[in-house]
Amino acid sequence: MRWEDLDQQPCSLARTLAVVGDRWTLLILRDCFLGVRRFDAFEQRLGITRHVLTDRLKKLVSYGVLYKSPYQERPRREEYRLSEIGLELHPVILGLVSWGDKHMSDERGAPIVHIHKSCGQPMHPITHCSECGEAITAKDIKLKVAKKWQDELNEFLPIKKPLLKSLL
Amino acid sequence: MRWEDLDQQPCSLARTLAVVGDRWTLLILRDCFLGVRRFDAFEQRLGITRHVLTDRLKKLVSYGVLYKSPYQERPRREEYRLSEIGLELHPVILGLVSWGDKHMSDERGAPIVHIHKSCGQPMHPITHCSECGEAITAKDIKLKVAKKWQDELNEFLPIKKPLLKSLL
């Protein structure tokens, strides 16, 4: 499978990875959520090569995750900002950070604390069901192939019966 | 910044990316959550080269995300299964899938539907605050640098005052 084919796969995860599926892209997005907006700021903070930074920013803009906003004319300068679509990646970033806080940090714990403005507490994210509001884990979910996708999925990514049952 | 340095960065996101920060690793984990366990099954479903698959499985085992479990002696064969730590990546996978369902799919919608076993409904994940239980978005969170990390963060990844305020 090639990079270019990823966003055509019959799988939403693969298609999302076509946009954010490399480490630089996710680190760029982390910085976006920290308020970083300018080419040279990304470059200095990340230690990324200009070549790759240009490429990733272009890709993020082309998928509508970031948009360019002029902050100066003559010479024209533009900064990169999170769109609404980009802001919706926040749960993903938060999930990755939270996992790292728990499983990858040393005795000092989380480097950055997330404060929930409305309750004022340091929080970590909990995933809930959109329908009943209950908190969920992997074991509370079963999967079903959507009818409209059945043929395509069976051809390219067949999924056996037991599905998530086999995790338990 | 090198791959090898990532898991030493003063940032939980960077450290998590040291484990899952490339597209193949996340696709392997997707298949794990679908119940795939064996080397050749991963290979066939993903179209990944054996070389890379070997490398990624080794890395996931070394970080404790997967563990090897013998399913046959003579010849000894082992399968790869999600550990408790690996299962805790479910919110991340679910977040990526949900974003793709919403922003990357065609008119047919989501290829795979997630059913919440206890309420029986097709669901998508909502991120809630662990402390007060309210649903949150990017704009409901502000960030604070943990005291113990202040010096290290200021040296390597200085964070300006406005933080998330600037997203709004």
Next chain:
DNA sequence: AAATATAGGTTCCTTTTTAGAACTTGTCAA
């Protein structure tokens, strides 16, 4: 007994990506 199949790799060589440094462009300030 010999040939073939299977699972899970490893080796070798080629192509693609990334790193690292230097160069470019338009404008302003000293």
Next chain:
DNA sequence: TTGACAAGTTCTAAAAAGGAACCTATATTT
């Protein structure tokens, strides 16, 4: 006139990934 700044582009070298063939231990088929 020279230098600085932001946001790139271009060049070469190094690292990673792709692709195909080979390896090992055992079981099955001919």
